[in-house]
Amino acid sequence: MADEKKLPTIKEIAKKLNISVSTVSRALHDHPSIGLRTKMRVQQLAKELNYEPNQIAIFFKQGKTYAIGVVLPSLIEEFFSKAISGVEDIARQNKYHVFIGQSHDDEEMEKEIVSAMKDQHVDGLIVSLSKQTKNYDHFLSLKKYNIPVVFFDRVPALPNVNKVSFNMINGTKQALEFLIEKGHRRIGVINGPEEMISTKERIEAYKQVMIKNRIKIDMSLIETTDLSTASTVTAIDKLLHLKRRPTAVVAINDYVALDGIRHAKKLKLKLNKDITFVSYANIPITSYLQDPPIASVEQYPYKQGTTAAKILIELMNLQGGENIFHDVVIDGDLVIHSHK
Amino acid sequence: MADEKKLPTIKEIAKKLNISVSTVSRALHDHPSIGLRTKMRVQQLAKELNYEPNQIAIFFKQGKTYAIGVVLPSLIEEFFSKAISGVEDIARQNKYHVFIGQSHDDEEMEKEIVSAMKDQHVDGLIVSLSKQTKNYDHFLSLKKYNIPVVFFDRVPALPNVNKVSFNMINGTKQALEFLIEKGHRRIGVINGPEEMISTKERIEAYKQVMIKNRIKIDMSLIETTDLSTASTVTAIDKLLHLKRRPTAVVAINDYVALDGIRHAKKLKLKLNKDITFVSYANIPITSYLQDPPIASVEQYPYKQGTTAAKILIELMNLQGGENIFHDVVIDGDLVIHSHK
DNA sequence: CTGTTAGCGCTTTCAG
DNA sequence: CTGAAAGCGCTAACAG
Numbered sequence: 001m002a003d004e005k006k007l008p009t010i011k012e013i014a015k016k017l018n019i020s021v022s023t024v025s026r027a028l029h030d031h032p033s034i035g036l037r038t039k040m041r042v043q044q045l046a047k048e049l050n051y052e053p054n055q056i057a058i059f060f061k062q063g064k065t066y067a068i069g070v071v072l073p074s075l076i077e078e079f080f081s082k083a084i085s086g087v088e089d090i091a092r093q094n095k096y097h098v099f100i101g102q103s104h105d106d107e108e109m110e111k112e113i114v115s116a117m118k119d120q121h122v123d124g125l126i127v128s129l130s131k132q133t134k135n136y137d138h139f140l141s142l143k144k145y146n147i148p149v150v151f152f153d154r155v156p157a158l159p160n161v162n163k164v165s166f167n168m169i170n171g172t173k174q175a176l177e178f179l180i181e182k183g184h185r186r187i188g189v190i191n192g193p194e195e196m197i198s199t200k201e202r203i204e205a206y207k208q209v210m211i212k213n214r215i216k217i218d219m220s221l222i223e224t225t226d227l228s229t230a231s232t233v234t235a236i237d238k239l240l241h242l243k244r245r246p247t248a249v250v251a252i253n254d255y256v257a258l259d260g261i262r263h264a265k266k267l268k269l270k271l272n273k274d275i276t277f278v279s280y281a282n283i284p285i286t287s288y289l290q291d292p293p294i295a296s297v298e299q300y301p302y303k304q305g306t307t308a309a310k311i312l313i314e315l316m317n318l319q320g321g322e323n324i325f326h327d328v329v330i331d332g333d334l335v336i337h338s339h340k
Numbered sequence: 341m342a343d344e345k346k347l348p349t350i351k352e353i354a355k356k357l358n359i360s361v362s363t364v365s366r367a368l369h370d371h372p373s374i375g376l377r378t379k380m381r382v383q384q385l386a387k388e389l390n391y392e393p394n395q396i397a398i399f400f401k402q403g404k405t406y407a408i409g410v411v412l413p414s415l416i417e418e419f420f421s422k423a424i425s426g427v428e429d430i431a432r433q434n435k436y437h438v439f440i441g442q443s444h445d446d447e448e449m450e451k452e453i454v455s456a457m458k459d460q461h462v463d464g465l466i467v468s469l470s471k472q473t474k475n476y477d478h479f480l481s482l483k484k485y486n487i488p489v490v491f492f493d494r495v496p497a498l499p500n501v502n503k504v505s506f507n508m509i510n511g512t513k514q515a516l517e518f519l520i521e522k523g524h525r526r527i528g529v530i531n532g533p534e535e536m537i538s539t540k541e542r543i544e545a546y547k548q549v550m551i552k553n554r555i556k557i558d559m560s561l562i563e564t565t566d567l568s569t570a571s572t573v574t575a576i577d578k579l580l581h582l583k584r585r586p587t588a589v590v591a592i593n594d595y596v597a598l599d600g601i602r603h604a605k606k607l608k609l610k611l612n613k614d615i616t617f618v619s620y621a622n623i624p625i626t627s628y629l630q631d632p633p634i635a636s637v638e639q640y641p642y643k644q645g646t647t648a649a650k651i652l653i654e655l656m657n658l659q660g661g662e663n664i665f666h667d668v669v670i671d672g673d674l675v676i677h678s679h680k
Numbered sequence: 681c682t683g684t685t686a687g688c689g690c691t692t693t694c695a696g
Numbered sequence: 697c698t699g700a701a702a703g704c705g706c707t708a709a710c711a712g
Contacts, residue, residue: 007485009689020699025691033697050484055459057689060400061704067460075421084415088442097456100440102428116437119395120407144390145347258628288598290630349705360683365707373681397705401688 008049017041028053059121068312069099069117071110072128073154078283079301080128083152086305087126094313096123103130111138118145124312126305129154131193131227148315150326152308153299157197162315162326164308168198171297171332172205172250175278178295178334179248180213184276188221188239188246190232190256199224202252221246229259236260240267240275248276254283257293265291272338281335297332304330348389357381368393399461408652409439409457411450412468413494418623419641420468423492426645427466434653436463443470451478458485464652466645469494471533471567488655490666492648493639497537502655502666504648508538511637511672512545512590515618518635518674519588520553524616528561528579528586530572530596539564542592561586569599576600580607580615588616594623597633605631612678621675637672644670 010024017024019038027034027042028051045051059065070087072080084100091098099122101113110130115138117125127139127149136156139149148162155163179187189206192199203222210217220242223235232251236259239246251257257279261271269275271291281296283289311326350364357364359378367374367382368391385391399405410427412420424440431438439462441453450470455478457465467479467489476496479489488502495503519527529546532539543562550557560582563575572591576599579586591597597619601611609615611631621636623629651666 011689021690022692022700023698025689026698029691035697038698052459054461054689056396056400056403056405056461057704058691060396060688061690061692063396063704065396065460075415075424076418078416081415081421085442092452097439097460098441100438102425119392120405120437121394121396262628288602288630289628351705361706362684362708363682365705366682369707375681378682394705397688398707400690400704401706401708403688 007054008046008051009054010051013042013045013049013051017045063121065121065123066095067097067099067120067122068309068316069101069113069120069122069125070127071101071103071113071117071125073103073105073130075100075102079153079299082301083128083305083308086302086307087309088305090306090309090313096313103133105131107132107134114138114142118142118147122147124316125149126308126312127151129156131196134195148312150308150312150315152304153301154196160323160325162311164304164311164326164328164330166198166299166304167329167331168201169205169208171280171299171334172202173209174332174334175250175295175297176206176209177213178336179250179276179278180209180215182248182276184246184248185215186218186221186244186246186248188249189223190235190239190249190251190260191222191224192252193224193226198252202250225252225256227252227256232256232259233263236263237267240264240269245275247274248278251277251279251293253280254293254296257296258283258289261291261293278334280332292337294338295334295336298335299332300330347394348386348391349394350391353382353385353389353391357385403461405461405463406435407437407439407460407462408649408656409441409453409460409462409465410467411441411443411453411457411465413443413445413470415440415442419493419639422641423468423645423648426642426647427649428645430646430649430653436653443473445471447472447474454478454482458482458487462487464656465489466648466652467491469496471536474535488652490648490652490655492644493641495537500663500665502651504644504651504666504668504670506538506639506644507669507671508541509545509548511620511639511674512542513549514672514674515590515635515637516546516549517553518676519590519616519618520549520555522588522616524586524588525555526558526561526584526586526588528589529563530575530579530589530591530600531562531564532592533564533566538592542590565592565596567592567596572596572599573603576603577607580604580609585615587614588618591617591619591633593620594633594636597636598623598629601631601633618674620672632677634678635674635676638675639672640670 010021014021014024024042027039068091070084075081088098099117103110107130110133124147142149150162152164153166155165191202207217223238225232225235249260251260257277261277264275277293278295279293281298307328350361354361354364364382367379408431410424415421428438439457443450447470450473464487482489490502492504493506495505531542547557563578565572565575591600597617601617604615617633618635619633621638647668
């Protein structure tokens with residue numbers, strides 16, 4: 001079928017009405033200097049022809065796409081999909097569209113995505129770093145293109161970047177205080193990869209709380225995992241085989257906690273008696289779990305998303321010369337699931 | 341800082357080298373008819389200046405964006421995020437980028453997203469319908485713009501559309517046969533909203549299997565849920581209070597099954613003894629669950645994604661006149677989690 | 681092998 | 697109030 005008609009353009013409207021394209025353009029935009037009569041005629045005909053402006057042409061002309069890119073490790077983690085919803089909501093309110101790219105925690109992928117987004121001329125970028133990323137050049141070089149970047153959650157260890165980060169220290173302190181209040185004195189930690197800032201922050205918080213509560217700091221209680229089950233099992237196994245076993249463990253996230261819990265059970269430890277788990281929230285269906293952690297630190301992903309988006313939009317609305325960097329910190333809160 | 345320099349264009353390269361823009365353009369594209377010497381000079385200078393083609397200009401010029409849009413109900417469901425990974429992988433192989441939009445099962449949102457994507461001039465669309473969507477005009481009208489659409493999983497009840505759908509009948513039959521083989525005779529179904537094709541298909545499968553196994557069909561064993569916990573509880577409660585209670589239930593998805601399981605336990609029924617659950621897979625962490633369904637129908641989201649993407653890419657490569665519609669059906673398989 | 685030129689659709693000065 | 701024309705960056709048909 002000959003449905004291959006070209007889309008109508010202002011040029012055609014102009015021709016049909018025997019007026020100039022500029023008049024049409026202005027009429028379509030309700031420009032004040034256009035006579036009511038012509039304006040009506042134009043808008044009328046535009047409607048009849050189903051005219052719709054060619055956005056690409058407009059982007060091209062204006063050098064702006066009204067699109068923002070979001071780069072993050074994985075959509076499958078609830079934390080990130082909630083964060084995206086936050087970004088989307090703010091974006092929509094401001095007439096921006098959202099591009100999403102998953103790095104799958106691979107630095108190369110991340111570079112590719114950023115480059116693709118730059119090619120698509122997104123007006124700005126919101127990023128949560130891949131676990132692997134050591135080098136930030138692909139982000140820093142965006143300055144050249146006047147594409148502002150706001151990081152969230154997994155932010156780079158750099159000054160002079162815009163970021164929304166989660167205050168691990170605060171949440172971790174709450175978690176530890178909660179455990180101490182329940183009488184725990186030997187508290188283990190399953191921490192994340194060393195590159196992540198949050199890993200250091202947890203240690204920092206740990207030390208502070210222990211000192212405050214006059215508990216001797218024992219670094220052998222702190223293990224790390226690369227987040228894989230195997231690595232987590234190794235870590236928890238070490239902890240549980242210490243001469244003086246911890247009675248509680250703070251795990252870097254729910255999945256890690258679950259792996260830890262499972263392994264503890266395998267070792268015939270009684271949950272919430274021999275060993276108690278607390279973690280950082282990122283699991284959707286805790287309520288259906290057999291042995292969930294008894295408490296977790298809520299990290300407010302939606303809020304992180306909206307906050308990052310608001311900052312980005314502010315930046316995009318700037319001329320682009322300012323050298324002020326936003327550094328927002330979101331506090332966590334301990335959510336207690338069970339008082340067993 | 342005066343970092344506000346404009347990006348280099350072929351025009352500048354041309355001027356600096358005292359050659360024409362077309363030569364530059366051709367040299368940059370390794371056009372055969374350009375002298376090696378000039379080609380080198382151009383490419384050399386381009387590198388020095390950090391020249392990068394303005395994609396937007398190219399899109400504009402070529403009327404093609406190399407972007408495909410994906411519209412789906414929610415990213416948070418693992419089913420969809422896996423499907424997206426499938427789409428992304430195929431897209432990347434074919435040099436396409438992926439736009440994602442979440443309808444949150446709202447028809448209005450869906451319309452907005454589609455319209456936004458059309459404005460962004462995506463070259464094609466992959467869609468899984470919102471639960472609410474009754475009217476498909478916003479998709480059908482895309483034909484005018486030569487934007488092909490491929491639906492997957494939640495596909496419209498229309499002829500002449502491209503779709504990748506899941507064969508509910510097949511998977512459901514397997515699930516029912518599995519239960520019958522285990523000796524169940526009264527098998528309940530918690531089905532989905534009536535608008536969804538899959539709902540009808542489950543009933544169809546149910547009837548077929550019952551007839552084949554000479555079991556009397558009892559429609560009171562079939563309840564529906566809108567997928568909310570409340571609605572599911574109502575449904576399962578009805579089933580479990582039937583005069584002759586079912587000994588097994590097939591639930592439309594894992595979440596529904598979990599709600600059902602919980603309610604059954606509340607009613608003091610012994611799981612896998614008084615009542616057995618089977619469902620359709622969509623939960624990430626079944627292995628940590630206390631009482632998972634004993635089997636679920638795998639729906640191969642990744643494969644649905646790749647399949648839809650492949651079809652779309654084929655369609656986009658066509659001139660656009662063909663009236664052949666792709667209708668691929670993916671078969672499910674029952675995955676048995678436990679033999680209790 | 682290379683240059684000239686038109687043009688994609690739109691906005692926006694600058695002139696009437 | 698309206699029109700003419702330039703130009704965004706790039707490609708490609710046409711002409712040498």
